[in-house]
Amino acid sequence: MATNLFDGLAYGMLLFVMAAGLSVTLGLMNLINLAHGAFAMAGGYITVILVNRLGVPFFAALPMSFIGAAVIGLGLERTLYVHVYRKSHLEQVLFSIGLVFMAMTAVSYLAGSEQQFIKLPAFLASRFDVLGVSIGAYRLLIIVVCGVLAAALQFVVARTRFGAQLRAAVDDPTVARGLGINVDLVFAATFAVGSGLAGLGGALGAEILGLDPTFPVKYMVYFLIVVAVGGSAGMTGPLLAAVLLGMADVAGKYYLPQFGAFIIYVLMIVVLLWRPQGLFVRAGR
Amino acid sequence: MKRLVAALLLAGIVSPALAQEPFKIGLILPMTGPSQSTGKQISAAVKLFLADHGTEIAGRKVEVILRDDAGVADTTRREAQELVVKEHVNALAGFGLTPLALATAPIATQAKVPMVVMAAATSIITDKSPFIVRTAQVMPQVASTMGSWTAGQGIKKVMTVVSDYGPGLDAETWFTKNFQAAGGEVLGSLRVPLANPDFAPFLQRVKDSQPDAVFVFTPSGYGAVFIKQFIERGLDKTGIRLVALGDVTDDDQLNAMGDVTLGVVTAGPYSAAHPGAVNAKFVSAFKTANGGMRPNFMAVFGYDGMQALYDAIAKTGGKGDGTALVEAMKGASWESPRGPITIDAKTRDIVQDVYLRRVERKDGELYNIEFGVVAKVRDPAKSE
Numbered sequence: 001m002a003t004n005l006f007d008g009l010a011y012g013m014l015l016f017v018m019a020a021g022l023s024v025t026l027g028l029m030n031l032i033n034l035a036h037g038a039f040a041m042a043g044g045y046i047t048v049i050l051v052n053r054l055g056v057p058f059f060a061a062l063p064m065s066f067i068g069a070a071v072i073g074l075g076l077e078r079t080l081y082v083h084v085y086r087k088s089h090l091e092q093v094l095f096s097i098g099l100v101f102m103a104m105t106a107v108s109y110l111a112g113s114e115q116q117f118i119k120l121p122a123f124l125a126s127r128f129d130v131l132g133v134s135i136g137a138y139r140l141l142i143i144v145v146c147g148v149l150a151a152a153l154q155f156v157v158a159r160t161r162f163g164a165q166l167r168a169a170v171d172d173p174t175v176a177r178g179l180g181i182n183v184d185l186v187f188a189a190t191f192a193v194g195s196g197l198a199g200l201g202g203a204l205g206a207e208i209l210g211l212d213p214t215f216p217v218k219y220m221v222y223f224l225i226v227v228a229v230g231g232s233a234g235m236t237g238p239l240l241a242a243v244l245l246g247m248a249d250v251a252g253k254y255y256l257p258q259f260g261a262f263i264i265y266v267l268m269i270v271v272l273l274w275r276p277q278g279l280f281v282r283a284g285r
Numbered sequence: 286m287k288r289l290v291a292a293l294l295l296a297g298i299v300s301p302a303l304a305q306e307p308f309k310i311g312l313i314l315p316m317t318g319p320s321q322s323t324g325k326q327i328s329a330a331v332k333l334f335l336a337d338h339g340t341e342i343a344g345r346k347v348e349v350i351l352r353d354d355a356g357v358a359d360t361t362r363r364e365a366q367e368l369v370v371k372e373h374v375n376a377l378a379g380f381g382l383t384p385l386a387l388a389t390a391p392i393a394t395q396a397k398v399p400m401v402v403m404a405a406a407t408s409i410i411t412d413k414s415p416f417i418v419r420t421a422q423v424m425p426q427v428a429s430t431m432g433s434w435t436a437g438q439g440i441k442k443v444m445t446v447v448s449d450y451g452p453g454l455d456a457e458t459w460f461t462k463n464f465q466a467a468g469g470e471v472l473g474s475l476r477v478p479l480a481n482p483d484f485a486p487f488l489q490r491v492k493d494s495q496p497d498a499v500f501v502f503t504p505s506g507y508g509a510v511f512i513k514q515f516i517e518r519g520l521d522k523t524g525i526r527l528v529a530l531g532d533v534t535d536d537d538q539l540n541a542m543g544d545v546t547l548g549v550v551t552a553g554p555y556s557a558a559h560p561g562a563v564n565a566k567f568v569s570a571f572k573t574a575n576g577g578m579r580p581n582f583m584a585v586f587g588y589d590g591m592q593a594l595y596d597a598i599a600k601t602g603g604k605g606d607g608t609a610l611v612e613a614m615k616g617a618s619w620e621s622p623r624g625p626i627t628i629d630a631k632t633r634d635i636v637q638d639v640y641l642r643r644v645e646r647k648d649g650e651l652y653n654i655e656f657g658v659v660a661k662v663r664d665p666a667k668s669e
Contacts, residue, residue, distance in 0.1 A: 113321035253486035
């Protein structure tokens with residue numbers, strides 16, 4: 001039981017880090033970016049190349065997966081996304097899904113369509129017992145890394161000057177500009193950080209979720225559910241939603257394997273019937 | 286009068302050309318998308334076959350037209366239709382996944398074109414058209430062999446974990462059937478969704494049920510994550526044995542999967558390490574032609590599919606229509622790189638030896654090393 005909760009927590013945290021960027025762009029910047037998973041995939045492949053081909057240690061490759069995905073995100077934001085911010089949602093969907101297909105084809109051309117495996121340090125494959133609960137070292141690492149990131153994100157968005165600028169820029173870009181906030185810069189930085197987080201999530205998740213060119217499509221639904229269930233108020237909503245979904249998914253597959261894959265959808269339906277705007281909603285929109 | 290002469294002349298020029306008309310094979314494979322590896326292996330094997338056996342048989346030139354369906358059934362069907370109607374192909378071949386083969390079956394029947402299935406493994410496929418011949422493997426064939434073998438190892442209690450799609454359910458059914466028939470007990474049958482993000486809950490359930498062994502079937506590529514987590518969760522240390530089907534330790538992926546696979550026992554029709562001169566020649570020629578890529582079971586299935594067609598063309602003197610070709614393939618028998626194989630005259634399905642193999646290190650690489658064999662296995666789902 002406790003092991004299942006632990007596994008679910010690790011899985012949920014992973015979902016959160018991958019979906020956090022999406023909840024910012026979708027919830028705060030009001031941009032539907034279905035290509036978000038592609039940045040996670042990019043981070044995963046960057047890590048595979050660094051660790052397996054170039055022999056970079058796993059822990060040094062993790063920050064680089066963040067930076068790599070963030071740089072790609074920034075580049076695309078400045079060149080492409082900037083044109084669709086003001087377009088209709090349909091156009092944003094079409095644009096970003098096109099980007100997904102291009103990313104998938106590019107990756108399968110460059111790296112092949114097979115599953116990639118990151119060579120992990122041996123100690124991460126170990127397992128130990130804490131108070132009778134069997135804990136995997138790798139999953140513990142995921143929980144710690146993602147937990148720290150979640151706390152940092154919440155702090156930045158809710159408490160710092162940059163967070164305030166971001167919220168202001170989202171609520172009313174015109175007035176924000178009038179107050180001297182460089183809205184373009186704020187959006188670009190936010191987009192880059194969101195992409196970077198996805199990249200880090202993809203790197204951490206490759207071991208558990210697998211990594212192949214279909215990654216962005218395979219897990220798109222999960223990211224969207226996290227955002228839909230979590231709502232758009234800061235980082236708490238998506239975090240709780242991700243952990244809830246992770247645990248429900250693991251528990252569902254353990255206790256009711258015949259309905260396992262369906263549990264998260266039931267959960268989503270229930271939550272959205274109860275709170276159509278998601279668990280946490282910002283007031284005054 | 287002039288016109289008549291011209292027509293006669295034209296006829297004179299055209300008719301020898303008609304006799305020379307190439308035998309066209311429409312090869313439809315997933316060359317892109319998630320099953321790309323299947324397409325890559327089979328197309329490489331077909332190329333190798335043409336290099337080995339020449340492109341002329343019984344006085345007819347053979348032409349292979351390769352089409353990519355990306356693993357999407359609609360596309361397979363459309364490509365097949367186009368190949369039949371526009372290219373007038375004499376045979377269809379390929380079919381990477383069960384739905385792709387099923388979608389094309391009606392076209393083979395209507396056009397009376399032989400359809401050689403080189404990969405898709407669900408039992409029902411050959412029932413869907415009298416023009417379907419299979420040179421791949423049949424899931425119940427390997428799964429039932431594994432079921433009997435497992436029971437023979439003194440293993441009493443088993444959990445099964447399969448991917449939740451056609452071949453997975455076939456594997457579960459036939460493993461269970463033979464395992465139970467031999468007195469074994471199946472504690473639970475878990476089905477993992479294909480787009481499954483995490484094996485943890487399924488593995489935890491296996492661990493908590495404490496079976497003697499766990500039987501696994503996943504399509505090639507998914508198996509590695511399962512085996513890794515099996516080891517990481519310490520299931521091997523609690524004395525639970527892992528038995529699987531050959532797809533899980535696919536030769537194409539085995540080295541990338543790494544040392545965690547060492548000792549995994551699988552049942553399958555082909556291993557690149559299969560002893561014998563035919564296979565040694567096949568493997569070395571395949572590697573030379575493809576930059577060192579190791580052939581996997583799909584490659585051999587494709588190679589044998591071409592052999593079946595070539596033999597049928599030769600037997601019918603290059604003049605056979607679809608019906609005659611299928612008749613010629615029925616009961617055909619030859620020495621494949623995997624060992625002796627026969628096309629069952631009644632079911633048009635493959636009869637082959639199924640090997641028991643263990644992953645071992647050989648010459649610095651990981652291989653499925655055969656240690657046992659069950660000869661001439663038919664599809665048990667059809668022999669009832």
